[in-house]
Amino acid sequence: MSSQVNQISTKPFDGQKPGTSGLRKRVKVFQQQHYTENFVQSIFDSIEPQGVTLVIGGDGRYFSPETVQTILKIGSANGVAKFIVGKDGILSTPAASNVIRKYKAYGGILLTASHNPGGPDNDFGIKYNVSNGGPAPENVTNKIYEKTKTISSYKVIEAPQVDLSKIGETTYGPSKVEIIDSVEDYVILLKEIFDFPLIQNFLTSHTDDYKVLFDGLHGVTGPYAQKILVDTLGLPSSSVQNCVPLPDFGGGHPDPNLTYAHTLVEAVEKNNIAFGAASDGDGDRNMIYGKGAFVTPSDSVAIIAHWADVIPYFKKGGVKGLARSMPTSKAIDLVAQKKGLEYFEVPTGWKFFGNLMDAGRLSICGEESFGTGSDHIREKDGIWAIIAWLNIIAAANRDSPNKLVGINDILSAHYKIYGRSYFSRYDYEEVPSEGANAMVDHINAALKTGSLNNTTHTAESTGGKFTVSGIYDFEYKDPIDHSVSSNQGQVITFSDGSRVVFRLSGTGSQGATVRMYVERYVAPEAGEKELNGNTAEGLKGLIEVALKLSDLKKFLGREKPTVIT
Numbered sequence: 001m002s003s004q005v006n007q008i009s010t011k012p013f014d015g016q017k018p019g020t021s022g023l024r025k026r027v028k029v030f031q032q033q034h035y036t037e038n039f040v041q042s043i044f045d046s047i048e049p050q051g052v053t054l055v056i057g058g059d060g061r062y063f064s065p066e067t068v069q070t071i072l073k074i075g076s077a078n079g080v081a082k083f084i085v086g087k088d089g090i091l092s093t094p095a096a097s098n099v100i101r102k103y104k105a106y107g108g109i110l111l112t113a114s115h116n117p118g119g120p121d122n123d124f125g126i127k128y129n130v131s132n133g134g135p136a137p138e139n140v141t142n143k144i145y146e147k148t149k150t151i152s153s154y155k156v157i158e159a160p161q162v163d164l165s166k167i168g169e170t171t172y173g174p175s176k177v178e179i180i181d182s183v184e185d186y187v188i189l190l191k192e193i194f195d196f197p198l199i200q201n202f203l204t205s206h207t208d209d210y211k212v213l214f215d216g217l218h219g220v221t222g223p224y225a226q227k228i229l230v231d232t233l234g235l236p237s238s239s240v241q242n243c244v245p246l247p248d249f250g251g252g253h254p255d256p257n258l259t260y261a262h263t264l265v266e267a268v269e270k271n272n273i274a275f276g277a278a279s280d281g282d283g284d285r286n287m288i289y290g291k292g293a294f295v296t297p298s299d300s301v302a303i304i305a306h307w308a309d310v311i312p313y314f315k316k317g318g319v320k321g322l323a324r325s326m327p328t329s330k331a332i333d334l335v336a337q338k339k340g341l342e343y344f345e346v347p348t349g350w351k352f353f354g355n356l357m358d359a360g361r362l363s364i365c366g367e368e369s370f371g372t373g374s375d376h377i378r379e380k381d382g383i384w385a386i387i388a389w390l391n392i393i394a395a396a397n398r399d400s401p402n403k404l405v406g407i408n409d410i411l412s413a414h415y416k417i418y419g420r421s422y423f424s425r426y427d428y429e430e431v432p433s434e435g436a437n438a439m440v441d442h443i444n445a446a447l448k449t450g451s452l453n454n455t456t457h458t459a460e461s462t463g464g465k466f467t468v469s470g471i472y473d474f475e476y477k478d479p480i481d482h483s484v485s486s487n488q489g490q491v492i493t494f495s496d497g498s499r500v501v502f503r504l505s506g507t508g509s510q511g512a513t514v515r516m517y518v519e520r521y522v523a524p525e526a527g528e529k530e531l532n533g534n535t536a537e538g539l540k541g542l543i544e545v546a547l548k549l550s551d552l553k554k555f556l557g558r559e560k561p562t563v564i565t
């Protein structure tokens with residue numbers, strides 16, 4: 001069935017440049033006449049959509065249903081043959097990645113601003129993923145941006161709205177639309193990866209002394225967690241909370257860290273929960289947090305890599321290589337070195353892992369920003385990481401029948417072997433762009449002149465001394481396609497192996513967000529006390545020196561960070 005295609009005139013909007021993970025702006029910006037349409041048409045102008053299958057999903061945030069209809073109308077007019085859409089427009093980011101791969105789609109459009117708050121006054125986002133299931137690489141996002149600068153019209157078909165709540169396939173103008181269950185394919189995938197019987201056996205025989213709690217923060221993962229933890233693993237329904245996805249995430253900030261996931265933190269402490277976990281708005285981030293035990297994401301990915309053998313997917317397929325984003329602590333490098341595996345340091349953003357995975361050189365990777373994942377898909381995967389941890393805990397307990405092994409036992413055993421990388425990130429959100437740029441210039445000046453090299457700085461708070469051994473701007477050359485990404489963060493290294501990184505966020509929707517990452521390594525020989533200390537204490541001196549060297553407080557006009565993770 002063909003239908004009328006209309007050409008609508010439009011003018012370019014400034015600033016439609018995709019950031020670390022798609023275009024993210026306030027909902028009100030996307031709601032301007034032609035704004036969303038322009039960006040969507042620019043995606044189609046940058047790819048070859050004739051006759052292809054495209055996946056549409058997202059975290060269900062405010063303005064998603066309207067945008068799904070917009071994509072259908074424009075996509076169909078641009079020749080897309082078939083759309084696979086998650087029911088009600090919902091697919092978690094990892095689930096969407098899986099659907100693209102499983103059904104061999106040409107790509108997908110994900111409607112999410114991830115962990116940014118939702119609702120009429122908050123954020124919305126549109127992200128394009130390619131056929132490997134991963135975020136579009138920079139050559140594609142740059143092309144999209146170029147198209148947005150010159151767009152003069154977009155195409156739509158005339159067709160009634162599609163009912164997104166009815167599973168099944170319908171004809172839509174010249175195209176087909178298939179609405180699929182949002183959860184099913186993802187659950188099938190995870191069952192192939194993990195040792196579900198082992199996890200179930202452990203958890204159901206420890207219902208009193210090893211309680212589990214998952215907090216969906218009213219993001220997209222609620223139904224996924226319900227299906228896996230309650231329906232499949234047989235945990236009581238009290239094991240999940242805030243699992244109804246809401247368009248505004250219940251007014252919260254769906255970001256799984258100690259500040260924003262306070263509903264989880266409070267419940268874990270109050271109810272003696274041994275294993276707590278949360279995920280973000282679109283389901284690609286995770287936090288592991290049990291009573292008195294917090295796993296930093298940098299440690300988390302290193303520990304999963306260390307224990308990979310207990311996970312059937314890796315036992316069978318082997319671990320090809322490991323990787324982390326640049327600011328992430330080097331804990332995973334140490335695991336790679338010990339296991340004799342290849343390892344990589346890539347810029348921030350999951351899109352940089354995809355090529356390595358496609359080339360068969362990378363199996364497990366992570367980012368310090370609560371992102372952990374593997375080559376089972378091409379996005380980071382919150383629920384995957386949580387089940388990986390449960391798999392590890394269950395395996396550790398199988399090997400220790402007389403003493404219950406918890407999160408802290410796993411952590412200290414790891415530090416004993418590899419040492420510990422104390423790590424923390426300070427975020428200064430929505431600061432004036434001028435101040436942020438001035439700080440970058442200030443560090444660049446030291447980089448160019450070498451004025452800080454070999455200077456020693458004493459932290460007043462601890463008496464600790466730090467000697468600058470080098471400063472550089474991180475640049476990445478992709479080993480597979482040889483593309484180069486520059487200006488990916490400024491790194492100051494110190495002679496004791498510590499380092500500090502400064503980076504501007506590429507996911508904020510307003511002003512600038514500055515991130516400061518600090519890392520200090522303590523070798524296993526340092527002993528139990530040094531290895532199992534408190535992070536803030538362990539990093540106090542280094543943080544003081546980092547703030548001094550960057551003159552951050554002066555440039556940003558902020559005494560304290562917005563969030564510390």
Ligand code: VG1
Nearest residue numbers: 020021114349350367369505506507
């Ligand atoms: C942040 C994180 C980065 C992550 C990105 C997308 O980017 O630092 O590690 O990949 O968010 O995650 P930035 O540019 O703001 O630092 V998500 O869960 O928002 O898709």
Ligand code: CO
Nearest residue numbers: 114115282284
């Ligand atoms: Co996310």
